Amino acid sequence: MTGLILKDIYTMLKQTKLLLLFIVVIGFLQDDFILTYGICYASMLPITVLGYDERAKWNKLADMLPYTTNELVGSKYILGALSVGAAAFIMVCIKWLHTLTGKAAFSPNYWVVLLLTVCTAFLLLSVNLPFMFWIGVERGRLLFVIFVVAVLMFAVTALDHLEFIKTQTSLSPLILAAPAATAIILLISFQLSKIAYKHS
Amino acid sequence: MxxxxxxxxxxxxxxxxxxxxxxxxxxxxxxxxxxxxxxxxxxxxxxxxxxxxxxxxxxxxxxxxxxxxxxxxxxxxxxxxxxxxxxxxxxxxxxxxxxxxxxxxxxxxxxxxxxxxxxxxxxxxxxxxxxxxxxxxxxxxxxxxxxxxxxxxxxxxxxxxxxxxxxxxxxxxxxxxxxxxxxxxxxxxxxxxxxxxxxxxxxxxGKLLFCEEKDRLLEEYGILQVSNTDISAIPQEAILGRKDGKYSSSLCVRRSQISQAFDLEPAGIEEIMLFLAKQEV
Incomplete structure (x- = not known):
């Protein structure tokens, strides 16, 4: 599978350089919102690569190579994980540089925000990829936007009616559950993507 | 194998x-x-x-x-x-x-x-x-x-x-x-x-019309130019395909089923393919 990941890295090398620059710049801004944005943006890189693959009809060739569907689909998830991991790592490194100069400090809140941001990035990846494998990048993006808007509208309505959320004083159980829930959603997404890939 | x-x-x-x-x-x-x-x-x-x-x-x-x-x-x-x-x-x-x-x-x-x-x-x-x-x-x-x-x-x-x-x-x-x-x-x-x-x-x-050794194909089939009046002398089962003209026809035939009196031209793969395609339409 390393051949597939290497191909993806070569394909997005230009985008990677831009992303690195983007992450470094926003890393120095030290703003939680921008940190979230940078890491979530990294989770979209596999979609960019899928777009290039689609244009080259790479899958026609890839299907003929000695790879299993698990590897062909899984490589995009690994690429997503690598991108998100690298973006988060760079953010932390920059934050650490700031601590050396005394301009910032690692507060517990920082790690919570980082953890939840990484989980959010993986959730985006999990929702995105099955759509992309199913109907292609162009239509998949459209469907993804519709899906996210629908989910957000539903969530906002639901939260208005869930009194216990409003009275919740501590978010710690939610924080603990987030990585486990993300892992489960990633697994489900991977299985859906495999089905979508086989039927695309 | x-x-x-x-x-x-x-x-x-x-x-x-x-x-x-x-x-x-x-x-x-x-x-x-x-x-x-x-x-x-x-x-x-x-x-x-x-x-x-x-x-x-x-x-x-x-x-x-x-x-x-x-x-x-x-x-x-x-x-x-x-x-x-x-x-x-x-x-x-x-x-x-x-x-x-x-x-x-x-x-x-x-x-x-x-x-x-x-x-x-x-x-x-x-x-x-x-x-x-x-x-x-x-x-x-x-x-x-x-x-x-x-x-x-x-x-x-x-x-x-x-x-x-x-x-x-x-x-x-x-x-x-x-x-x-x-x-x-x-x-x-x-x-x-x-x-x-x-x-x-x-x-x-979508149909496989033949899968044969090339040399056998070239040996087995030949092209026969024949006038439309003489065409009845050719056994129907020997004719693989035909192209009819106004006065004469071109036939792709099995050599083994044709009298040696006829002068057959060698058939290339492309000709065999074209004759067969025409026949199948």
């Missing part, structure tokens, strides 16, 4: 179907797959590689059922060139080498770069800047650089100039000097196939 064995394979789509195709490519041989556009050649290749699921029948590649769970391991021994190269446009030959080195267990860098030099391809030029011929050469170099036992080539020589086509045909010919190496090559350029094939399989509108 046969390198490829298809038994009664069928696949139906809404507007096209491949019906009951059975063919065998003996190990060490080259088979040319011919047929008009849309005849089912690419579908056949997709079925062989199991990228399209068959509706019925059986396919063995290098002795292994192509729907078995470990068929991807058999793909290590298959070199494939499709009608286009399908590499992402930003890659160059050196990138392809690095990717394939991590894809095929038996990848041989030195062989790959020998082909790159032989085909006069730039190692650093992005794929998108290659001409169609250069793209196909890169795909051919890739297919030949991992010690395959079976080459499957789908219109691999189209878009190449006659000189390089001849060179590549010679490479495919050399490839089968190893007794366990086989080639399945589909092409519109029948003269190329006539040069190198041991077997010819002819697909027409």
């Amino acid at each position: 046969n390198a490829i064995e298809m038994k009664h394979v069928s696949k139906a789509y809404r507007s096209f179907s491949l019906n009951d195709v059975s063919l065998s490519l003996p190990t060490g041989c080259i088979m040319g797959l011919i047929g008009e556009n849309g005849a089912g050649k690419s579908t056949t290749i997709s079925l062989l590689m199991n990228t399209v699921k068959r509706d019925s029948g059986e396919i063995l590649i290098l002795g292994k059922d192509n729907q078995s769970a470990d068929f991807h391991q058999v793909k290590e021994d298959i070199g494939i060139v499709l009608d286009e190269a399908y590499f992402p446009e930003v890659l160059h030959a050196k990138n392809v080498n690095q990717i394939m080195k991590r894809t095929y267990r038996n990848w041989q860098e030195d062989i790959f770069f020998n082909y790159i030099r032989q085909f006069q391809l730039s190692e650093r030029k992005p794929f998108k800047e290659y001409s169609r011929g250069m793209k196909m050469k890169l795909a051919i170099a890739t297919a030949l650089s991992h010690q395959p036992k079976l080459l499957i080539l789908d219109e691999a020589t189209s878009g190449l100039d006659p000189i390089i086509r001849d060179e590549i045909i010679e490479i495919f010919n050399d490839f089968t000097r190893e007794e366990d190496h086989s080639v399945l090559i589909s092409s519109h350029i029948i003269s190329d196939l006539e040069k190198i094939s041991d077997y010819i399989a002819y697909l027409h509108q």
Whole structure:
């Protein structure tokens, strides 16, 4: 599978350089919102690569190579994980540089925000990829936007009616559950993507 | 052992179907797959590689059922060139080498770069800047650089100039000097196939009209020019196909069923194919 990941890295090398620059710049801004944005943006890189693959009809060739569907689909998830991991790592490194100069400090809140941001990035990846494998990048993006808007509208309505959320004083159980829930959603997404890939 | 064995394979789509195709490519041989556009050649290749699921029948590649769970391991021994190269446009030959080195267990860098030099391809030029011929050469170099036992080539020589086509045909010919190496090559350029094939399989509108040894085909069939008044003297069962003119007809006939009194011209593969296609319409 390393051949597939290497191909993806070569394909997005230009985008990677831009992303690195983007992450470094926003890393120095030290703003939680921008940190979230940078890491979530990294989770979209596999979609960019899928777009290039689609244009080259790479899958026609890839299907003929000695790879299993698990590897062909899984490589995009690994690429997503690598991108998100690298973006988060760079953010932390920059934050650490700031601590050396005394301009910032690692507060517990920082790690919570980082953890939840990484989980959010993986959730985006999990929702995105099955759509992309199913109907292609162009239509998949459209469907993804519709899906996210629908989910957000539903969530906002639901939260208005869930009194216990409003009275919740501590978010710690939610924080603990987030990585486990993300892992489960990633697994489900991977299985859906495999089905979508086989039927695309 | 046969390198490829298809038994009664069928696949139906809404507007096209491949019906009951059975063919065998003996190990060490080259088979040319011919047929008009849309005849089912690419579908056949997709079925062989199991990228399209068959509706019925059986396919063995290098002795292994192509729907078995470990068929991807058999793909290590298959070199494939499709009608286009399908590499992402930003890659160059050196990138392809690095990717394939991590894809095929038996990848041989030195062989790959020998082909790159032989085909006069730039190692650093992005794929998108290659001409169609250069793209196909890169795909051919890739297919030949991992010690395959079976080459499957789908219109691999189209878009190449006659000189390089001849060179590549010679490479495919050399490839089968190893007794366990086989080639399945589909092409519109029948003269190329006539040069190198041991077997010819002819697909027409999703049906396999014949799969025969090339030499036997050339020996068995002949072209007979006959006036329309004499045509009744030819046994109907001997006529494979005909082209009728105002005063005379051209017939593709079985030599064994025709009187030696008739003067038969040799029939080329292309002529046999055209006569048969006409007959089938």
